[in-house]
Amino acid sequence: MEKDEQSKIDALEKIIAAGEKLGKNVTPDKKKLEILSKRLENSTKEETTSSSNNKLFSINSVYTTNNTIVIDYNVDIDSNYIKFFELNQSNLFRDVYDVTGYFKDAIPTKLKINGVDKITLGQFKSDVLRIVLSNNKNLSTSYKISKRQIIISIDSLEKKQVETPKIKEEEIKPKFEPVNVDTQNSIRSIDSNDNKIIVKFNKNYSKKDINQISNKNGNKYEYTFDVAGKYKYTAPTKLSIDNIDRIIVTDNKDSVRIKISNDTNPKITYSLSSRELSIDISAKATDNKSNDKKEPEINTIPEALPAVVAKQVTSIKRNKTIVLDAGHGGDDVGAVGPNKRYEKVINLNVTKYLAAILKQRGYTVYLTRSKDVFIKVVERTVLANEKNADLFMSIHTNAVPKEKANEVDGIETFFLSPAREERAKRVAALENKSDIREMSSSSKDVFLESLNRPRITASHKFAIDVQAGILQSARSKYKDIQDSGVREGPFWVLVGAQMPSILVELGYISHPVEGKRLYDKNYQQLLANGIANGVDSYFSKNP
Numbered sequence: 001m002e003k004d005e006q007s008k009i010d011a012l013e014k015i016i017a018a019g020e021k022l023g024k025n026v027t028p029d030k031k032k033l034e035i036l037s038k039r040l041e042n043s044t045k046e047e048t049t050s051s052s053n054n055k056l057f058s059i060n061s062v063y064t065t066n067n068t069i070v071i072d073y074n075v076d077i078d079s080n081y082i083k084f085f086e087l088n089q090s091n092l093f094r095d096v097y098d099v100t101g102y103f104k105d106a107i108p109t110k111l112k113i114n115g116v117d118k119i120t121l122g123q124f125k126s127d128v129l130r131i132v133l134s135n136n137k138n139l140s141t142s143y144k145i146s147k148r149q150i151i152i153s154i155d156s157l158e159k160k161q162v163e164t165p166k167i168k169e170e171e172i173k174p175k176f177e178p179v180n181v182d183t184q185n186s187i188r189s190i191d192s193n194d195n196k197i198i199v200k201f202n203k204n205y206s207k208k209d210i211n212q213i214s215n216k217n218g219n220k221y222e223y224t225f226d227v228a229g230k231y232k233y234t235a236p237t238k239l240s241i242d243n244i245d246r247i248i249v250t251d252n253k254d255s256v257r258i259k260i261s262n263d264t265n266p267k268i269t270y271s272l273s274s275r276e277l278s279i280d281i282s283a284k285a286t287d288n289k290s291n292d293k294k295e296p297e298i299n300t301i302p303e304a305l306p307a308v309v310a311k312q313v314t315s316i317k318r319n320k321t322i323v324l325d326a327g328h329g330g331d332d333v334g335a336v337g338p339n340k341r342y343e344k345v346i347n348l349n350v351t352k353y354l355a356a357i358l359k360q361r362g363y364t365v366y367l368t369r370s371k372d373v374f375i376k377v378v379e380r381t382v383l384a385n386e387k388n389a390d391l392f393m394s395i396h397t398n399a400v401p402k403e404k405a406n407e408v409d410g411i412e413t414f415f416l417s418p419a420r421e422e423r424a425k426r427v428a429a430l431e432n433k434s435d436i437r438e439m440s441s442s443s444k445d446v447f448l449e450s451l452n453r454p455r456i457t458a459s460h461k462f463a464i465d466v467q468a469g470i471l472q473s474a475r476s477k478y479k480d481i482q483d484s485g486v487r488e489g490p491f492w493v494l495v496g497a498q499m500p501s502i503l504v505e506l507g508y509i510s511h512p513v514e515g516k517r518l519y520d521k522n523y524q525q526l527l528a529n530g531i532a533n534g535v536d537s538y539f540s541k542n543p
Contacts, residue, residue, distance in 0.1 A: 008036055009033060009037060012029055012032060012033045013033065015029055016029050016030060058075045058077075058101035058102065059071060059102060059129060060206055061103075061105075061274075062106075062129070062131075063109075063273075064111050064112065064113050067115070067155075068151050068154070069113075069151070069152040071099055071129075071149065071150040071151075072148065072149055073148045074148070076148060077100075077145065077147070077149075078145070079145055080100070081101070082097060082098070082099050082100070082145065083098045083099075084097055084141075084143070088138070092136065093134070093136070093137065093138045093139060094135075095132070095139055096130065096131075096132050096133075097132075097143070098124060098128050098130050099128070099129050099130075099131065099150060100127060100128060101127065101128075101129055102126060102127055102472060103121075103123065105207075106121055106122055106129060107123075107533065107536050109121055111131075113154060113157070114157075116133055116139065116157075117134055117136060118134040118135075119132070119133055119134075120134065122540060126468050126472065131152065133154070138156075139154055139157075140154070140156035141156075180233035180236060182202075182231055182232045182233055185202070185229060185232060186201060186230065187199065187227060187229045187230060187231035188275075189231075190231060190233075190234075190237050190239070190256070191237075192241055195241055195242070195280065195281050196279060197258060197260075197279040197281070198277070198278055199276065199278075200276050201275045201276065201277075202275075205272065205274065206272075209229070210226070210227055210270075210272060211225070211255075212224065212226075212270070214268075219263060220261050220262065220263065221261070221262050221264065221266065222259060222260065223266075223268050224257060224259045224260075225257070225277075225279065227255055227256050227257075227277065228255050229254075229255065229256065230251075231251075231256050234250065234256060237249045241281050244260060244262050244281060245261055245262045245263060246259075246260075246261045246262075247259070248261070258279070267282040268281050268282075318361070318363050318364075320363050320539060321363070321364040321387055321388065321389045321390050322358055322365050322366075322389060322390065322391045322392075322393070322535065323367075323368065323381075323389040323392050323393075324351050324366070324367050324393050324395065325351070325369075325380045325393065325395065325493065326347040326351035326367065326368070326369055327344070327347045327394055327396040327503075328374075328396075329348070329374050330344075330372060330373045330374030331374055332344065332374050334347065334396070335399030335509050335510065336399070337399065337509035337515040337518075337519075338510075338512065338515060341509055341518075343399070344372065345372075345519075346397045346506065346509065346518050346524065347395045347396060347506075348370075349524050350395055350506060350524045350527055350528050350531075351528075352367075352370070353524055354393075354531050355367060357528055357529060357532040358535065366383055366384075366387055368380045368383055377493045378495075380394065380496075381493070381495070381498075382496065384497055384499065385498050389499055390500075391462065391535065391538075392494070392497040392499055392500070392501035392502075393466075393501070393502055393503075394494065394501075394502070394503045395504050396503060396504065396505050397505065397509045398412070398507065398508045398509065399508060399509050400510050402510070405508075405511060405512065406511070406512060408508055409482050409507060409508045409513070409514040410481070410482030410483060410484035410508070410514075411467070411470050411471060411481060411482070411483065411504075411507055412484035412485055412487055412505045413463040413464075413466050413470075413486050413487070413504050413505070414486075414487050414488065414491060414502060414503040414504075415463045415487075415488055415489075415501070416488070416489070416491060416495065416497075417488030417490070455498075455499070455500060458500040459494075459500045459502055460486070460488075461500075462500045462501075462538050464486050465535075466502060466504060466530075466531055466534030466538070467486050468534060469530040469531060469534030469535075469536075469537060470504070470527055470534065471483055471530070472530060473526045473527065473533060474526055474530060477526060478517065478523075489503070504531065506518060
């Protein structure tokens with residue numbers, strides 16, 4: 001395509017040059033040349049962007065086997081994709097591997113190899129995954145690269161013969177074997193054992209083959225797993241787990257559906273290896289009653305959580321408190337998009353999803369508002385200070401005038417500081433409209449410059465992590481999401497906070513495409529999950 005366009009451009013340039021020499025009118029030819037040149041330029045940009053995205057979202061899985069760490073890619077790689085260095089102290093030795101690519105499950109993935117004290121996995125940069133092997137003795141490691149895989153080997157570990165202890169005959173448990181085995185289709189078997197549902201496959205599966213949705217239907221809590229592929233024994237398959245009301249297995253058009261239904265809210269997690277899906281079910285109920293007397297911690301689950309969230313649910317209690325602020329509310333509807341889409345609705349929905357996810361990850365969470373009510377801007381940080389919160393976030397949605405609606409879209413995150421860009425000043429002015437405080441421009445700058453600088457620095461770091469988290473999550477579904485960056489701005493809602501604080505602009509409600517996405521609950525959940533990942537990332541670097 002590029003060669004054809006370039007040849008046309010070359011031919012037109014020759015025609016224009018000849019025409020000018022002969023005194024001919026070459027204006028139409030020049031317009032054609034301009035159009036072709038722009039088309040070629042845009043095509044080149046798209047290819048560059050596509051290549052960049054493939055490199056960024058490139059790591060499928062990271063796991064251990066024997067004495068090796070295996071990193072699987074969905075793109076072709078070469079020796080430039082890995083860097084190695086050592087960080088050694090007197091009694092602690094570290095082998096550090098930086099591999100190019102983004103791994104969306106870096107947070108929940110835990111690696112362990114016998115003989116290595118600790119293996120740490122983390123998204124060091126948006127396009128660099130860091131693996132650190134820590135040990136009290138110096139390890140000898142090496143790596144191999146194939147077309148789509150990196151294997152890190154711990155060469156200093158010897159494979160030892162472990163003596164098998166003698167077991168009394170009555171202690172030997174019978175090995176679990178599935179009843180109906182399908183060797184023809186991609187799904188090999190579906191069975192329940194103890195508190196697990198085990199799905200085995202005849203080929204390698206990845207996360208894109210599993211779609212998980214959770215919701216509350218009346219008085220029932222329902223968890224649905226749609227597993228891509230066919231299974232010929234769906235009809236006779238009957239699954240049961242103690243204290244779970246009902247488990248149904250049905251055929252869909254291109255998948256098999258497993259639906260778990262229960263009166264109380266069970267704790268459900270799942271893990272996926274290349275040829276097995278394991279769904280772990282605990283029937284322990286959670287208290288979902290709301291407290292109308294005061295602003296409660298979030299105990300309710302959202303209507304649905306995407307699969308990536310379900311995998312990251314944890315029972316670990318974190319000693320961190322976060323206050324979330326859904327922007328606008330009540331008579332203050334915020335920005336208005338096509339068909340009277342109100343910013344206040346999007347802000348509250350995403351904030352509730354985010355609260356539920358953070359709560360499930362072990363954080364203590366409070367909301368400035370959980371209903372469609374108006375709260376003065378100056379009062380929104382009061383709750384954060386009263387609760388001695390570690391972080392404060394205000395969730396908003398952006399907009400531009402109608403004449404620019406088709407041109408401006410993207411996600412951006414702000415931290416409190418005097419605005420030095422016209423764009424930041426415009427957004428701040430829009431969000432500050434409901435605040436009645438009057439100050440001259442110079443007075444505002446003097447006031448903002450007097451704020452706590454270390455806290456502003458911490459807010460800047462927090463904003464960077466959240467922006468990266470949202471982009472990575474949103475782009476897992478929509479590759480065209482625009483990164484509008486991390487910016488500083490004079491947002492009055494952040495002024496009173498005595499902790500790192502940011503304002504997130506989820507996108508432009510005024511944009512014809514992005515505005516529709518912002519009203520879609522599945523996209524709202526992706527945004528909330530991305531923000532939660534940013535919170536995890538911030539605390540991993542700033543405990």
